[in-house]
Amino acid sequence: MPDCEQDFIARTMQRLAGELSAEPGPSAAAMWWRLNLRMRQERARRAQAPLIWMTRILYLAIALLAAFLVTLMTQLSGPVVTTGLVAFGVLTIPAGIALWGWARSGF
Amino acid sequence: MDEESFHAFYEQTARSLRAYLRSMLMDQNLVDDLLQESYFRLLRAALPVATEPAYRKNYLYRIATNLVHDHRRSRQLEQLPEDFETLTPAASPDAAHDVGQAFARLKPREREVLWMAYVECFDHREIAAVLRMGTASIRPLLARARARFGDVLRRRGLGE
Numbered sequence: 001m002p003d004c005e006q007d008f009i010a011r012t013m014q015r016l017a018g019e020l021s022a023e024p025g026p027s028a029a030a031m032w033w034r035l036n037l038r039m040r041q042e043r044a045r046r047a048q049a050p051l052i053w054m055t056r057i058l059y060l061a062i063a064l065l066a067a068f069l070v071t072l073m074t075q076l077s078g079p080v081v082t083t084g085l086v087a088f089g090v091l092t093i094p095a096g097i098a099l100w101g102w103a104r105s106g107f
Numbered sequence: 108m109d110e111e112s113f114h115a116f117y118e119q120t121a122r123s124l125r126a127y128l129r130s131m132l133m134d135q136n137l138v139d140d141l142l143q144e145s146y147f148r149l150l151r152a153a154l155p156v157a158t159e160p161a162y163r164k165n166y167l168y169r170i171a172t173n174l175v176h177d178h179r180r181s182r183q184l185e186q187l188p189e190d191f192e193t194l195t196p197a198a199s200p201d202a203a204h205d206v207g208q209a210f211a212r213l214k215p216r217e218r219e220v221l222w223m224a225y226v227e228c229f230d231h232r233e234i235a236a237v238l239r240m241g242t243a244s245i246r247p248l249l250a251r252a253r254a255r256f257g258d259v260l261r262r263r264g265l266g267e
Contacts, residue, residue: 009253012260013225016206020126025142028117032110035147042151 059100108150117146120164124171127222130210131175141178145171161233168227169237172219179215209259217252224249 026034070089074082108116124145128138148170154163210218216238223229223237231245240248 005257006253009221009256010225012206012256012265013221016130016210017123017126017222017226019207020129021122023125023129025121025125026139028114028121031117031121031143031146032113034143035113035150038147039150 108154108156112156113150116160116163119160120167121146123227124167127168127226128171128175130207130222131215131218132178137178141171141174144174165229165233165236168223168229169239172237175215205263205265206260209256209263209265212259213252213256216248217255220245220249221252221256 070085074085121142125138125142128141128145129135132138132141145167149163149167152166154166210221213221219238220234223234229237231249232242234240234245234249235242238245
């Protein structure tokens with residue numbers, strides 16, 4: 001490619017850059033403030049992450065314990081108690097799932 | 108990076124980075140979002156204080172370019188539309204607007220390499236680092252981009 005054409009492209013690019021740079025953007029102070037806010041939010045989110053996981057593990061442990069107790073009680077009791085426990089489970093499990101979903105959505 | 112050094116670095120780079128994003132994207136709000144995201148990721152990366160300004164700037168452009176690529180992938184936007192009204196300011200002269208339209212006809216990779224070579228004056232090694240390409244492939248890519256831009260400008264009556 002001839003040098004003059006290369007110069008022409010360079011000048012054209014500089015002119016385009018000059019046009020686009022003329023638009024005002026956010027100031028350094030405004031950007032620093034916004035970035036600091038985001039950094040603080042991210043730090044808070046990171047700090048909360050272990051707590052969220054601990055809560056999930058706690059729920060899972062409670063669910064497993066409950067399932068174990070229900071199984072144990074059905075082994076030890078008669079058909080009336082078994083039916084009652086099954087009905088209780090049918091009612092509470094969907095409600096639990098709904099509440100869990102609601103909590104996940106952030107209310 | 109403390110507030111004072113951020114201000115200095117931002118004053119040095121923001122105007123040109125914003126113009127770069129503006130030349131790659133057509134959505135004004137998106138440009139400001141990506142500008143903020145670029146600086147946010149740079150701060151989060153926590154580069155050592157002794158990092159050379161040139162390396163920091165190169166790193167910033169790499170972040171911005173990746174964000175533009177991610178945006179293109181998410182929108183399947185490989186080519187800007189024919190109507191390039193949003194790229195150049197409304198009050199700009201017609202010739203500048205035509206140059207903006209001609210620039211928009213290039214492929215995204217061609218626009219990136221031309222911008223980095225002729226506006227940011229990055230050398231081939233720096234361009235390769237930003238675009239995550241081999242250094243040897245920058246020369247032919249740049250030559251192709253120049254030739255194509257020259258063709259587009261001539262077809263629009265803007266060539267020399």
